Amino acid sequence: MTDIWADLDALPRPSLTDLFDADADRVAAWSADIAGLHFDWSKTHLDAQVVDVFTRLAEAQDFDAHRDALFAGSVVNPTEGRAATHVAERGEGGVDDVRQAKALHARMRALIDAIEGEALGPVRHILHIGIGGSALGPDLLIDALGRDDRRYDVAIVSNVDGCALEEAVKGFHPKETLIAIASKTFTTTETLLNAGSALEWLREGGVEDPYGQVIALTAAPDKAIEWGVDETRVLPFAESVGGRYSLWSSIGFPAAIGLGWDAFEAMLEGAAEMDRHFRLADWAENMPLRAAFADLYYTQARGCETRAVFAYDERLRLLPAYLQQLEMESNGKRVTADGKPLGRVSAPITWGGVGTDAQHAVFQLLHQGTHLVPVEFVAAIEPGDALDEEHHRQLLTNAFAQGAALMAGRRSDDGARNYPGDRPSATILMETLDPRTLGALIAFYEHRVFANAVLLGISPFDQFGVELGKEMAKAAGAGGGDFDASTEDLIRRAGL
Numbered sequence: 229m230t231d232i233w234a235d236l237d238a239l240p241r242p243s244l245t246d247l248f249d250a251d252a253d254r255v256a257a258w259s260a261d262i263a264g265l266h267f268d269w270s271k272t273h274l275d276a277q278v279v280d281v282f283t284r285l286a287e288a289q290d291f292d293a294h295r296d297a298l299f300a301g302s303v304v305n306p307t308e309g310r311a312a313t314h315v316a317e318r319g320e321g322g323v324d325d326v327r328q329a330k331a332l333h334a335r336m337r338a339l340i341d342a343i344e345g346e347a348l349g350p351v352r353h354i355l356h357i358g359i360g361g362s363a364l365g366p367d368l369l370i371d372a373l374g375r376d377d378r379r380y381d382v383a384i385v386s387n388v389d390g391c392a393l394e395e396a397v398k399g400f401h402p403k404e405t406l407i408a409i410a411s412k413t414f415t416t417t418e419t420l421l422n423a424g425s426a427l428e429w430l431r432e433g434g435v436e437d438p439y440g441q442v443i444a445l446t447a448a449p450d451k452a453i454e455w456g457v458d459e460t461r462v463l464p465f466a467e468s469v470g471g472r473y474s475l476w477s478s479i480g481f482p483a484a485i486g487l488g489w490d491a492f493e494a495m496l497e498g499a500a501e502m503d504r505h506f507r508l509a510d511w512a513e514n515m516p517l518r519a520a521f522a523d524l525y526y527t528q529a530r531g532c533e534t535r536a537v538f539a540y541d542e543r544l545r546l547l548p549a550y551l552q553q554l555e556m557e558s559n560g561k562r563v564t565a566d567g568k569p570l571g572r573v574s575a576p577i578t579w580g581g582v583g584t585d586a587q588h589a590v591f592q593l594l595h596q597g598t599h600l601v602p603v604e605f606v607a608a609i610e611p612g613d614a615l616d617e618e619h620h621r622q623l624l625t626n627a628f629a630q631g632a633a634l635m636a637g638r639r640s641d642d643g644a645r646n647y648p649g650d651r652p653s654a655t656i657l658m659e660t661l662d663p664r665t666l667g668a669l670i671a672f673y674e675h676r677v678f679a680n681a682v683l684l685g686i687s688p689f690d691q692f693g694v695e696l697g698k699e700m701a702k703a704a705g706a707g708g709g710d711f712d713a714s715t716e717d718l719i720r721r722a723g724l
């Protein structure tokens with residue numbers, strides 16, 4: 229293994245323009261079309277030699293066995309001793325997991341039918357309360373796909389800051405609002421506090437039986453029932469579906485009801501198509517694996533501490549936030565799956581924004597700063613707007629021009645006007661942004677995270693790093709805890 233990393237460091241470092249000059253077919257060689265998505269990794273520094281080193285790493289890390297285990301529903305989360313069955317939600321996992329996921333989807337659909345049939349009274353607004361993986365996925369789906377023809381007003385509340393809940397219910401009528409409490413564990417303090425306050429809002433709005441307007445989306449049905457949700461309105465999902473991988477399960481309820489069941493199913497099908505690609509494609513053509521090679525090349529060989537994702541599509545403005553949790557909570561680890569020090573850097577910091585806005589804010593650093601930041605552009609060929617086509621033309625030309633400028637740079641004797649160039653970017657171009665393609669896109673990112681984890685020997689499906697802060701917040705809230713002088717002073721000043 230040591231040899232592999234040493235070999236990586238010893239590789240020659242041709243510039244991007246050298247790589248293009250040396251291979252007339254570079255674009256075709258480093259591009260792929262999968263599930264309605266075009267992936268162009270040609271403006272990265274991947275070449276045959278880099279891939280060769282990482283192929284040896286994949287062999288040394290038994291990549292195929294890990295991937296098979298993921299799709300078989302075997303234990304791939306060793307620290308918690310469980311499988312990760314998000315692929316089964318798309319029909320691509322072990323037989324029993326797929327059967328269970330289908331049954332639970334059927335239950336979700338039946339409840340949606342009942343809600344649409346007004347079995348729970350008239351519903352016009354859906355208030356989804358959850359945080360992290362129980363909010364970011366549904367939020368992304370609804371924001372991206374439900375701009376024009378949302379069947380219900382859907383608001384997603386996560387922050388414990390009461391301003392978030394107050395804002396969310398503005399314009400909602402309590403008697404026509406359904407509350408969906410989304411929490412895998414049903415113990416998350418922010419979610420339960422928001423849920424309690426939402427019930428109070430219903431009560432104050434004249435709803436006689438507020439619990440009658442509440443459903444739960446959870447892997448802990450007993451806890452939801454204990455909290456007061458009627459058993460018939462609990463939509464369970466499997467414990468083995470990780471929070472940040474859960475939008476395919478009942479956590480996706482707001483998308484399934486807000487966009488319609490057909491859209492939800494199309495999203496699952498798009499993800500399944502990407503699953504099949506990841507499971508079956510040879511390493512040389514396997515896009516999530518290839519992207520992971522590039523990710524690792526930049527973090528391990530080029531010292532990149534961050535990577536930036538820019539959606540050149542307003543509908544995907546929540547994508548960077550979604551990816552932050554997916555990538556950083558999964559692979560932001562300092563030990564290997566068996567608890568030994570990693571001895572290397574792990575996941576880069578994911579950040580980003582929306583184009584073209586970001587060009588006028590952060591691109592200065594990308595073009596001329598001292599940090600090397602691999603950039604990713606995500607765009608759709610078909611416009612989402614009905615305005616003059618000049619809008620979309622400018623949107624796409626800007627995205628493509630940024631990639632070109634990062635790579636080519638421009639020499640000048642005037643340092644301030646010199647663009648060094650040779651800065652990498654990758655582009656994902658969708659034919660059209662629809663449920664199927666978005667499902668495939670998200671599944672691509674999931675598998676890329678998994679491939680990165682396997683190559684580094686990390687366990688991507690736990691998140692112990694978030695526990696300590698939660699415990700200390702609880703202690704502080706309960707007036708206990710043994711804090712440092714600074715924290716004690718802040719607590720005192722805030723009158724807590």
Ligand SMILES: O=P(O)(O)OC[C@H]1O[C@](O)(CO)[C@@H](O)[C@@H]1O
Pocket residue numbers: 359360361362410411412413414415416419471472557691694
């Ligand atoms: O769905 P839950 O159990 O409320 O947890 C919410 C989020 O909290 C985390 O555990 C991190 O704090 C995430 O992994 C999860 O998505």
